[in-house]
Amino acid sequence: MNILYFAWVRQKIGRAGEEVSPPPEVTTVAALVDWLAAQSPGHADAFANRRTIRCAVNQEFATPDQVVKPGDEIAFFPPVTGG
Amino acid sequence: MNILYFAWVRQKIGRAGEEVSPPPEVTTVAALVDWLAAQSPGHADAFANRRTIRCAVNQEFATPDQVVKPGDEIAFFPPVTGG
Amino acid sequence: MATVRVQQAPFDLGAEAALLAAGRTDIGGMASFVGLCRADDGLAALTLEHYPGMTERAIQAIAAQAEARWPLTGCTVIHRVGRLPPGEQIVLVLTASSHRAAALESCAFLIDWLKTRAPFWKREEFADGRERWVEAKAEDDAAASRWDAPAPLRDDH
Amino acid sequence: MATVRVQQAPFDLGAEAALLAAGRTDIGGMASFVGLCRADDGLAALTLEHYPGMTERAIQAIAAQAEARWPLTGCTVIHRVGRLPPGEQIVLVLTASSHRAAALESCAFLIDWLKTRAPFWKREEFADGRERWVEAKAEDDAAASRWDAPAPLRDDH
Numbered sequence: 001m002n003i004l005y006f007a008w009v010r011q012k013i014g015r016a017g018e019e020v021s022p023p024p025e026v027t028t029v030a031a032l033v034d035w036l037a038a039q040s041p042g043h044a045d046a047f048a049n050r051r052t053i054r055c056a057v058n059q060e061f062a063t064p065d066q067v068v069k070p071g072d073e074i075a076f077f078p079p080v081t082g083g
Numbered sequence: 084m085n086i087l088y089f090a091w092v093r094q095k096i097g098r099a100g101e102e103v104s105p106p107p108e109v110t111t112v113a114a115l116v117d118w119l120a121a122q123s124p125g126h127a128d129a130f131a132n133r134r135t136i137r138c139a140v141n142q143e144f145a146t147p148d149q150v151v152k153p154g155d156e157i158a159f160f161p162p163v164t165g166g
Numbered sequence: 167m168a169t170v171r172v173q174q175a176p177f178d179l180g181a182e183a184a185l186l187a188a189g190r191t192d193i194g195g196m197a198s199f200v201g202l203c204r205a206d207d208g209l210a211a212l213t214l215e216h217y218p219g220m221t222e223r224a225i226q227a228i229a230a231q232a233e234a235r236w237p238l239t240g241c242t243v244i245h246r247v248g249r250l251p252p253g254e255q256i257v258l259v260l261t262a263s264s265h266r267a268a269a270l271e272s273c274a275f276l277i278d279w280l281k282t283r284a285p286f287w288k289r290e291e292f293a294d295g296r297e298r299w300v301e302a303k304a305e306d307d308a309a310a311s312r313w314d315a316p317a318p319l320r321d322d323h
Numbered sequence: 324m325a326t327v328r329v330q331q332a333p334f335d336l337g338a339e340a341a342l343l344a345a346g347r348t349d350i351g352g353m354a355s356f357v358g359l360c361r362a363d364d365g366l367a368a369l370t371l372e373h374y375p376g377m378t379e380r381a382i383q384a385i386a387a388q389a390e391a392r393w394p395l396t397g398c399t400v401i402h403r404v405g406r407l408p409p410g411e412q413i414v415l416v417l418t419a420s421s422h423r424a425a426a427l428e429s430c431a432f433l434i435d436w437l438k439t440r441a442p443f444w445k446r447e448e449f450a451d452g453r454e455r456w457v458e459a460k461a462e463d464d465a466a467a468s469r470w471d472a473p474a475p476l477r478d479d480h
Contacts (some may be wrong), residue, residue: 006374008456017443046289056442059377075374075442079459082371082402082443083358083414083434086190090215090287091299131342139285142220158217158285162302165245165286166203166257166277180337184358191362197430198355200340204421205348262360267466271429273354277423294416301413309424 001070003036005046006077012046013028021070029055030064032074046076054079084153087131087145088117089160092136095129104153112138113147126153137162168229168241172221174248177258186240186262193239195266197273204253208293212300213248214256217248218287223243228279232261235275237270243276245286277311282310325386325398329378331405332474334415343397343419350396354421354430356416362409365450369457371413374442378402385436389418392432393425400433402443432470439467 022035033055037047047053055062055076058073068074087100105118116138121131129134138145139158151157171177179200187193203212229241242260250256259276263269280286281303288300326342328334336357344350346380360369399417408415416433420426438460439441445457 004374006442007372007446056374056377059374059380059455070468076375077374077442078444078456080440080442081438081445081457081459082373082441083463087217089217089285090289139217139220142217142223144283158220160217160285161287161299163283163285164214164281164300164302165290166281166286166306178337179340179355180335187359187410191461193359194361195434196357198336198353199423199427200353201423202344203348203349204351243448255346266324266356266358266434270356270434272428274427274431277352277427279379303395 001032001068002073004073004075005035006075008078009046009076013042027067027069028064029057029062029066029068029074032068033064033076037078052078084115085156087156087158089158091161092129092159096123096125098155104109106155110150111144111147112149112151112157115151116147116159119159128156167228168233168243170222170225171227171241171244172216172218172225172247173244174246176200176246176255177244179255179258179260181260182242182244182260186242186260190239190262192264193262194264195269196260196262196274197269198261199268199277200272201257202218203250203252203254203256205252209252209290210293211249211291212256213249213289213291214245215287215289216247221285223283225280228276228283231279231301232276236261236263236272236307237265238263238272241272241276243280245259245280247286249291278306278313281306302323325383325390325400326400327379327382328385328401329373329375329404330401331403333412334401335404336412336415336417339399339401339415341397341416343417347396347419348422350419351421352426353419354426355415355418356414356430356434357412358434360407360409360411360413362451366409366447367406367450368406369413370406370446370448370450371402372444373402373404378442379440382437385433385440388436389429389433393418393420393429394422394473395425395429397421398429398433398436402437402441404443406448409450434467435463437468438450 026035108116240262244258261269261272291297397419401415418426418429
């Protein structure tokens, strides 16, 4: 899976993205967040408050129960503040 | 009194304005309209349907019961259609 | 105080917006509305007539109401008169505020009021030679009257 | 289809409006909103980040919603990214329609949605060196959600 990070999620994790291969039981956004949060202290910090994290799967906004699979582009970021 | 006419009121009366001296009992917009309507067939035509005529006294919108007096600038026109 | 002009000449939206923003760093949003002449039903041109003196006063009064109602940093209203063929710009309303909602709402307020309260009259001239005065629209009165009740300002930027 | 651009360079309101109206005689009204960077609390600059690809798609989707909801003849959305000092323009929404209300309402709709749905993030940089990410505002969500219920279009010009 191709993971992208934006804004302070990117800053806390210390990179703009990474290619990951979680175990097969990681099949939803929520499970992926749990798995990513265990990867490093930076990841743990970024995902500490799940309510402040938004997700897009293949460039569409996604909910925690959305299914994810190998090959997906999955982005994590704070609530948007454009305009 | 300095009377001004705009839009089709002007066209029906055939002039953009006129200086008039109505008798002293003409003290309101409504009385002035009655008096003006009797001045010529064009005036009668312009003021035939009073509901379609708007009035301003000294450049402020006025109601039929508004007092008018010598020296006032009094304008008659259709409902506005700007913008 | 608002910039109000009644003129035959065209206006320049970009230049007017730049003027309202020049040298300022307290504007969060600028809203504009430009009304244009449409070629409906074979229209060849509109001719706009106004009441010199009263028109400028009435627009200033409307703009002062907008400035009292919303926290504006600036406001420009330009209305053209004379003969305007289809595609020509007729009216510009431009409002600036620290707050986005104030700019948007005051702009809508001003154009709704210009339609119903500013002494302008439009005559339509058609390709076949017919001419007629445009009649006032009940919808425009309805659009203007929705501003009669004071609305709470949304507190955003 | 709407013109959507995400760019670092400034935009030109007047030129974009002229482009949307060029050669047309069926536009009755054009509405615009320009969002600018304010110098609040000693702000030295905003830096805007976006999600390349998704941002453009999300704005196109929002603009397509606006075009389905209102009878627009054209729609332009330009959002800048990168570092923008106070006074700089951030975002442009421009809508054109035969109907005045459609232009005004769709413009307000688009800016409300851009605030809450388009993947942009703002970082503030202050004169004293502090930096912080702007937090999403509950008022912006409220402003956007008032569009959730379909509203009847006012039938005016």
